[in-house]
Amino acid sequence: MAASIARDRWQPSAALAGPASLFLIGFFVGPLLLGVGVSLGVRHTSASATNLGIALYVRILTDIYYLEVMLATLLLALAVTAATLVVGYPLALAVSRARGATRTFLLFLIVAPLLVNVVVRSFGWMVVFGRSGLVNAALGLVGLPMIDILHSWLAVGIALVHVLLPFMVLSIASTLEGIDMTYEEAAATLGARPWRQFLHVVLPMSLHGAVTGCLLVFALCMGSFVTVMMMGDNRTMVLSLLVYQQLTVVSDWPFAAALGMVLLAMVMAIFWLQARIVRALAP
Amino acid sequence: MNWQRRRRLVAVGYVGVAAVFILAPLLVVAAVAFTSANFVSFPPTGWSLRWINKVLADDNFMRALANSVLLGFSAALFAALLATPAALALARGGFRGAAELESFLLSPLSLPALILAIALLFYLARLGLAGSFAGLLIGHAIIVLPYMLRTVLAVYRGIDPSLEEAALVLGATPRRAFLHVTLPLIRPGIVAGALLAFLVSFDEVAVALLLSSSSSMTLPVAILNHVTHNYDPAVAAISLVKIVLVVAVLGILELWFGLDRIMLTREAR
Numbered sequence: 001m002a003a004s005i006a007r008d009r010w011q012p013s014a015a016l017a018g019p020a021s022l023f024l025i026g027f028f029v030g031p032l033l034l035g036v037g038v039s040l041g042v043r044h045t046s047a048s049a050t051n052l053g054i055a056l057y058v059r060i061l062t063d064i065y066y067l068e069v070m071l072a073t074l075l076l077a078l079a080v081t082a083a084t085l086v087v088g089y090p091l092a093l094a095v096s097r098a099r100g101a102t103r104t105f106l107l108f109l110i111v112a113p114l115l116v117n118v119v120v121r122s123f124g125w126m127v128v129f130g131r132s133g134l135v136n137a138a139l140g141l142v143g144l145p146m147i148d149i150l151h152s153w154l155a156v157g158i159a160l161v162h163v164l165l166p167f168m169v170l171s172i173a174s175t176l177e178g179i180d181m182t183y184e185e186a187a188a189t190l191g192a193r194p195w196r197q198f199l200h201v202v203l204p205m206s207l208h209g210a211v212t213g214c215l216l217v218f219a220l221c222m223g224s225f226v227t228v229m230m231m232g233d234n235r236t237m238v239l240s241l242l243v244y245q246q247l248t249v250v251s252d253w254p255f256a257a258a259l260g261m262v263l264l265a266m267v268m269a270i271f272w273l274q275a276r277i278v279r280a281l282a283p
Numbered sequence: 284m285n286w287q288r289r290r291r292l293v294a295v296g297y298v299g300v301a302a303v304f305i306l307a308p309l310l311v312v313a314a315v316a317f318t319s320a321n322f323v324s325f326p327p328t329g330w331s332l333r334w335i336n337k338v339l340a341d342d343n344f345m346r347a348l349a350n351s352v353l354l355g356f357s358a359a360l361f362a363a364l365l366a367t368p369a370a371l372a373l374a375r376g377g378f379r380g381a382a383e384l385e386s387f388l389l390s391p392l393s394l395p396a397l398i399l400a401i402a403l404l405f406y407l408a409r410l411g412l413a414g415s416f417a418g419l420l421i422g423h424a425i426i427v428l429p430y431m432l433r434t435v436l437a438v439y440r441g442i443d444p445s446l447e448e449a450a451l452v453l454g455a456t457p458r459r460a461f462l463h464v465t466l467p468l469i470r471p472g473i474v475a476g477a478l479l480a481f482l483v484s485f486d487e488v489a490v491a492l493l494l495s496s497s498s499s500m501t502l503p504v505a506i507l508n509h510v511t512h513n514y515d516p517a518v519a520a521i522s523l524v525k526i527v528l529v530v531a532v533l534g535i536l537e538l539w540f541g542l543d544r545i546m547l548t549r550e551a552r
Contacts, residue, residue: 012368012371012372012375013372014372014378014381014384015372016368016369016371016372017368017369017372017373017384017388019364019365019368019369020365020366020368020369020388020428020432021369021384021387021388023365023424023425023428024387024388024390024391024425024428027403027406027421027424027425028390028391028399028425030406031399031402031403031405031406031407032394032398032399032402034402034405034406034409035398035401035402035405038405087301087304090294090297090301091297091298091301094294094297094298104537106298108533108537109301109302109305109306110305111533112309112529112530112533113305113306113309116309116486116522116525116526116529117486117488117502117503117506117522117525118486118488118503119488119503119506119507119510119522120309120312120503120506120522120525120526121308121309123308123312123506123510123518123519123522124307124308124309124311124312124522125308126510126514127308127311127312127315127323127325127519128307128308128311128325130323130325132322132323132324132325133311133324133325134307134311134325134326137325137326159308162304162305162308165305194290219393219395220395222395223395223396223397223398223489225397225489226488226489226492226507229511230507230510230511240395240397243397243401244397244492244493247401247404247493248493253405256401257401257405260397260398260401260402263395263397263398264394264395264398267395271393
């Protein structure tokens with residue numbers, strides 16, 4: 001009898017996950033390991049680049065230019081993450097509270113830009129900020145002088161907030177959706193004002209989604225180079241764009257790989273730091 | 284009551300401002316696409332379809348569009364074939380290491396695409412696949428696999444296992460139970476995941492930029508190349524064509540499945 005019960009249980013074999021796992025081992029883990037190897041100059045085809053050891057990493061971490069680019073990358077990612085959180089949280093709240101047609105409209109508003117290419121959106125911002133663009137047309141209407149904010153950190157930052165906002169809103173809205181409305185009702189019944197209900201009930205319960213959103217936006221921001229390439233210039237250099245330039249303009253593969261690994265290490269360091277903080281705050 | 288109304292007003296006002304911020308660059312692109320001028324300016328000085336007609340007749344853009352569509356379909360299909368069986372095993376398996384395996388299969392999500400792109404560039408060059416469509420397909424399959432897996436997993440986990448058990452108890456072979464019970468139940472997840480995978484691939488630029496050659500170039504790469512060399516309304520026109528295509532797919536997604544079911548599953552692992 002026991003045997004027949006066991007047979008009647010639905011138990012797909014773990015082997016079904018085999019093809020996907022093998023594919024990722026072969027074409028995801030393999031290339032990443034090779035990338036580490038290339039950054040160390042191991043088995044690189046050009047004779048001069050055999051076995052560089054950690055020389056490239058030493059070069060990156062002792063050159064003031066690369067350190068400045070790393071700092072700028074970090075500050076930009078932190079600023080964009082903070083701005084996205086501030087702009088995105090109320091939107092997520094609105095999505096989670098809305099019903100019916102309003103909800104569909106809000107979701108469409110948030111999701112549609114996500115699926116409009118980052119190149120197209122950056123081009124849109126180029127037109128908005130450009131010399132004969134929307135901002136300057138509006139300034140002209142009220143008689144103010146033209147400004148040139150394209151090719152500045154501000155323009156890069158605004159465009160990045162626009163590009164990454166959907167990820168923040170969706171992460172926060174996902175947790176807000178899961179919050180049982182009865183908690184708020186209970187707080188209201190017990191006499192809490194709406195503002196206190198939000199501060200003491202909703203906000204703490206949605207922190208998880210906010211943290212997830214911040215990490216996602218931060219990681220994506222660290223890796224964004226297309227927007228920076230289109231909106232910025234030589235003064236607004238970030239690590240990811242430097243990697244891309246080393247690869248395509250300079251064709252220095254080992255150095256590009258080493259810079260890429262430094263970028264990856266910075267992203268992972270933030271994830272690690274976040275895990276430490278969460279563990280420290282947990283009761 | 285007064286407080287409620289004021290709060291509502293603030294909410295509507297905020298969403299309005301946010302909507303302007305979110306839609307402004309997209310609407311600007313749409314407007315510039317219909318300009319009659321030779322240069323990019325906003326607001327446009329006159330209206331015409333000349334730039335739309337020009338890009339629709341442009342071999343370069345149209346080949347890139349065909350490449351993008353083909354790549355999106357292939358990547359979605361490939362990812363569906365890998366992710367669907369994996370989702371079956373992970374959702375019902377309960378074997379040792381299932382949670383770790385799931386994290387591993389979802390891990391391409393948390394790696395910056397640029398890092399994946401350079402690593403694959405080195406790797407594919409060694410395999411002699413640099414610049415080929417196959418190389419591009421491998422890159423995009425890696426990127427869309429987690430989206431596919433997550434969507435199928437979310438749908439499958441919402442289905443009561445007793446339905447499959449009932450089929451087995453009633454004498455169905457596992458094969459018949461899968462074909463007649465499981466597969467029809469998870470089909471919405473597979474279709475939604477594949478559409479999402481298509482859209483992600485259709486939009487992806489970092490991997491496509493580094494791995495494609497002039498013959499396998501995708502639409503986002505063609506647009507980027509064009510905008511770095513000439514800043515003219517053709518970019519807006521081809522962008523608008525792309526936006527219309529994406530919105531159409533998104534509309535289908537909403538009609539068939541509901542956007543919130545697909546987009547708000549990030550935490551539903």
